[in-house]
Amino acid sequence: MQIVVCVKHVPDVTNVQVDPKTGTLVREGVRSILNPFCEYALDQAVHIAENMSGVEIIALTMGPPQAGDALMRCLELGADRGILVTDRKFAGADTWATAYTLAEVIRRIVPGFKLILTGKQAIDGDTAQVGPEIAEILNLPQITYATAVTLSSSMRQVRVRQEVERGYEVLECNLPALVTVSRGDMVRRAPSLESLLAGRKKPIEVVKASDLGLPESSLGLQGSYTQVVKIFPPATRQASRLVSGLEAGDAAREIYDYLTEQHFLDKGDN
Amino acid sequence: MPELVPVTHEIHAKPALFAEFQQIRRVEGFENIRSEYPGYLSDESKLASRSADLLFFPKNEAELSTLIREMARQKVPMTFAGARTGLVGGSVPARGAVVSLECFDQVTSIGYDEPYAEWRVVAQASVSLKALGSMLNARHVPSLERTAEPDQKAQYERFKADKVAYFYPPDPTETSATLGGSVVTNASGARTYRYGPTRNWVRSLRVFLANGEYLDVPRGRYFADAQGNFLVHLTSGKVIELTIPDYSLPRTKCTAGFFTEPGMDLIDLFIGSEGVLGVVTQVEVALMREESKLSMVQFVDSDDEAVKLTSRLRQERNLTLDFLEFYSANALSLLRKVQQEAPSSVGMPFLPAEKVSAIFFEMSYDPHGDHQPLELLEKLITECGADPARSWVAYEPRELDRFKVFRHLLPETVNAIIAERKKNIPGLYKLGTDLAVPDEYLADLWHLYQTTCDGLGLEWVAFGHIGNNHIHVNILPRTIEEQQAGLAAYETFARQAVAWSGSVSAEHGIGKIKQKFLRLMYSEDQMAQMKHVKDALDPDGLFNPGDIFPDEVA
Numbered sequence: 001m002q003i004v005v006c007v008k009h010v011p012d013v014t015n016v017q018v019d020p021k022t023g024t025l026v027r028e029g030v031r032s033i034l035n036p037f038c039e040y041a042l043d044q045a046v047h048i049a050e051n052m053s054g055v056e057i058i059a060l061t062m063g064p065p066q067a068g069d070a071l072m073r074c075l076e077l078g079a080d081r082g083i084l085v086t087d088r089k090f091a092g093a094d095t096w097a098t099a100y101t102l103a104e105v106i107r108r109i110v111p112g113f114k115l116i117l118t119g120k121q122a123i124d125g126d127t128a129q130v131g132p133e134i135a136e137i138l139n140l141p142q143i144t145y146a147t148a149v150t151l152s153s154s155m156r157q158v159r160v161r162q163e164v165e166r167g168y169e170v171l172e173c174n175l176p177a178l179v180t181v182s183r184g185d186m187v188r189r190a191p192s193l194e195s196l197l198a199g200r201k202k203p204i205e206v207v208k209a210s211d212l213g214l215p216e217s218s219l220g221l222q223g224s225y226t227q228v229v230k231i232f233p234p235a236t237r238q239a240s241r242l243v244s245g246l247e248a249g250d251a252a253r254e255i256y257d258y259l260t261e262q263h264f265l266d267k268g269d270n
Numbered sequence: 271m272p273e274l275v276p277v278t279h280e281i282h283a284k285p286a287l288f289a290e291f292q293q294i295r296r297v298e299g300f301e302n303i304r305s306e307y308p309g310y311l312s313d314e315s316k317l318a319s320r321s322a323d324l325l326f327f328p329k330n331e332a333e334l335s336t337l338i339r340e341m342a343r344q345k346v347p348m349t350f351a352g353a354r355t356g357l358v359g360g361s362v363p364a365r366g367a368v369v370s371l372e373c374f375d376q377v378t379s380i381g382y383d384e385p386y387a388e389w390r391v392v393a394q395a396s397v398s399l400k401a402l403g404s405m406l407n408a409r410h411v412p413s414l415e416r417t418a419e420p421d422q423k424a425q426y427e428r429f430k431a432d433k434v435a436y437f438y439p440p441d442p443t444e445t446s447a448t449l450g451g452s453v454v455t456n457a458s459g460a461r462t463y464r465y466g467p468t469r470n471w472v473r474s475l476r477v478f479l480a481n482g483e484y485l486d487v488p489r490g491r492y493f494a495d496a497q498g499n500f501l502v503h504l505t506s507g508k509v510i511e512l513t514i515p516d517y518s519l520p521r522t523k524c525t526a527g528f529f530t531e532p533g534m535d536l537i538d539l540f541i542g543s544e545g546v547l548g549v550v551t552q553v554e555v556a557l558m559r560e561e562s563k564l565s566m567v568q569f570v571d572s573d574d575e576a577v578k579l580t581s582r583l584r585q586e587r588n589l590t591l592d593f594l595e596f597y598s599a600n601a602l603s604l605l606r607k608v609q610q611e612a613p614s615s616v617g618m619p620f621l622p623a624e625k626v627s628a629i630f631f632e633m634s635y636d637p638h639g640d641h642q643p644l645e646l647l648e649k650l651i652t653e654c655g656a657d658p659a660r661s662w663v664a665y666e667p668r669e670l671d672r673f674k675v676f677r678h679l680l681p682e683t684v685n686a687i688i689a690e691r692k693k694n695i696p697g698l699y700k701l702g703t704d705l706a707v708p709d710e711y712l713a714d715l716w717h718l719y720q721t722t723c724d725g726l727g728l729e730w731v732a733f734g735h736i737g738n739n740h741i742h743v744n745i746l747p748r749t750i751e752e753q754q755a756g757l758a759a760y761e762t763f764a765r766q767a768v769a770w771s772g773s774v775s776a777e778h779g780i781g782k783i784k785q786k787f788l789r790l791m792y793s794e795d796q797m798a799q800m801k802h803v804k805d806a807l808d809p810d811g812l813f814n815p816g817d818i819f820p821d822e823v824a
Binding site for chain 1: 614616618641644660661663667668
């Protein structure tokens with residue numbers, strides 16, 4: 001049984017500093033990592049493989065050649081093989097063009113897949129769209145925000161513990177299906193020396209645009225419905241104003257005066 | 271060709287600028303200090319001062335110099351404090367004044383030293399190791415962004431443009447420690463295994479003397495003469511003669527007593543002197559080119575297996591490890607318990623369920639390069655009877671950070687347990703050893719620790735710098751009786767470490783709480799030689815009273 005885990009190589013934004021002068025991110029020295037949510041998705045796949053026999057995990061990513069590093073981590077952590085979709089023609093893809101390409105790769109290279117796992121979102125773009133879009137393109141049932149994924153012993157259904165606002169729900173659906181994975185209470189795995197060395201001997205297949213036979217108009221920037229126009233940091237909020245050290249009545253008066261001054265209240269409201 | 275400067279054993283002090291004594295920021299009166307600024311009366315040793323009447327915050331060298339002169343005139347002793355992260359009470363005032371150097375917090379310059387082909391940072395004493403690390407990482411030094419000095423500006427711009435990343439190798443566990451504090455204590459950390467202690471990275475110091483004048487001491491300029499003497503010329507014309515002690519230091523990490531060796535460099539006398547000879551206000555340290563790393567925790571069946579693997583790893587010439595650390599089986603049992611109660615608090619995969627010990631090490635590693643070192647490592651681990659599948663490996667920076675947090679978790683856990691027990695028995699405290707011995711005695715020392723602690727039925731864990739034969743044994747007493755038994759055991763360990771040519775203090779220093787052990791290591795005559803150096807530079811005993819030497823007044 002084949003499980004495809006779609007992953008993304010992202011800048012490690014948890015460690016990024018902001019240039020105090022320009023307010024922009026200091027990209028100097030920022031390294032890229034396997035998107036943490038993708039790693040949780042892989043972790044669910046590895047967990048399934050540890051508990052069932054005959055499971056093959058295929059890690060799939062699209063990106064520049066260095067995105068192969070994200071696949072390498074997947075192979076070290078238990079994926080069986082990797083697929084790196086890389087070509088200048090894929091550059092500038094938005095979530096739709098990315099999902100379209102990944103779906104086509106899965107259809108062609110892993111046609112017999114039973115389950116697709118993705119992270120719930122990537123920590124760089126935070127769109128949470130690619131997973132659901134792949135499910136739509138491949139016409140699959142999808143469950144999002146999973147914190148636990150298990151298969152029935154017949155391998156025909158998937159059971160998912162889904163994070164919801166006030167707790168969790170347990171959902172089941174027939175396979176094939178797509179599940180996007182959240183963190184839950186998972187702690188990241190660490191490869192062993194043995195699995196690290198083994199990972200380096202596992203195959204990574206490279207897929208170019210020409211291997212897919214898709215029209216160029218559906219790939220990369222050309223195939224994108226959206227474009228990034230501008231990236232900017234959110235406006236900083238003004239410092240709050242604290243009224244303290246006054247009797248309650250005086251404090252209320254001071255707050256009232258301030259709100260009036262700022263036109264939140266009309267003079268006549270009292 | 272670098273300019274050749276003749277070496278000499280004579281150094282001339284320089285006068286500092288004057289400031290208005292009354293302008294120096296201060297808090298007066300013990301009760302005021304205790305109620306408003308209690309942190310200045312203690313440090314990480316948890317020793318607490320019962321008497322300090324003045325707290326000063328000099329903001330520059332002129333104020334510091336003026337303060338020293340005024341206190342000297344009034345014969346008020348001064349205890350100098352940095353981040354107060356020391357473990358032996360060095361910055362806890364015995365009496366008199368506490369002088370916080372926290373305003374000395376600027377990086378002064380970054381420059382490339384051509385003869386030594388290395389980048390160097392000049393910084394004031396209170397720049398923290400953490401702040402220095404962040405500035406180097408981001409290549410952004412706020413004080414140098416503002417500098418108007420053309421040479422400094424040019425060097426800083428050159429540093430920023432350098433494509434290579436640099437770091438400062440000494441890594442004491444507590445990163446809030448200051449550069450100055452780490453220099454006067456010759457601080458160590460895990461990476462001392464490869465890079466040596468702080469001493470190896472110090473290139474120059476500015477030291478204020480007890481008369482308020484200062485010495486600029488670069489490395490490689492002032493050496494003891496054939497009789498072991500230095501001459502310090504004060505501006506008044508007075509000459510201080512310093513005779514260095516004639517004992518030999520152990521072949522281990524050592525922060526017990528003043529550094530000495532025939533023909534020694536004067537800078538080494540001040541490094542590790544715990545601030546009893548002078549006040550360090552500025553340091554120049556060297557940086558090193560950063561390499562990508564691989565960290566690994568290898569689980570083994572027993573503590574003895576860990577000792578065996580350590581010896582094997584140390585012998586392997588084709589592997590260069592940055593650090594080589596140890597977790598005893600009882601240490602991992604303690605962490606396993608914490609992990610079972612709250613898995614996310616440990617932040618690591620589950621520890622093996624069965625009883626295991628571990629060796630934790632780091633080495634240079636290029637994930638895109640040659641895998642031969644890893645294959646060699648795998649072979650070596652297998653030959654020692656351990657299983658490379660029972661290990662954790664990390665090489666991405668975020669993963670390395672996670673492993674680093676894990677490394678610090680054990681001492682924090684021990685401290686939390688002791689704090690909890692103290693609520694019921696206030697007299698209890700953790701007993702943490704800091705002994706190191708030469709390589710050939712590692713197994714013997716470990717055997718002594720095990721048989722003694724187990725024989726006494728004590729609760730204990732062991733961890734730390736096994737690569738330097740410097741394992742920290744932490745005894746967690748449950749009763750006052752166990753506390754006494756633990757103390758007696760500690761003394762036995764210290765005596766034996768000395769008998770095996772080791773050190774009673776490998777990295778924590780002596781301060782106020784390990785003086786008894788210092789006397790196990792040095793004879794009365796050798797102690798007198800140290801005291802002679804102290805008296806020559808600080809005749810009235812004004813600097814850090816009660817540190818290294820007993821406080822004669824108290």
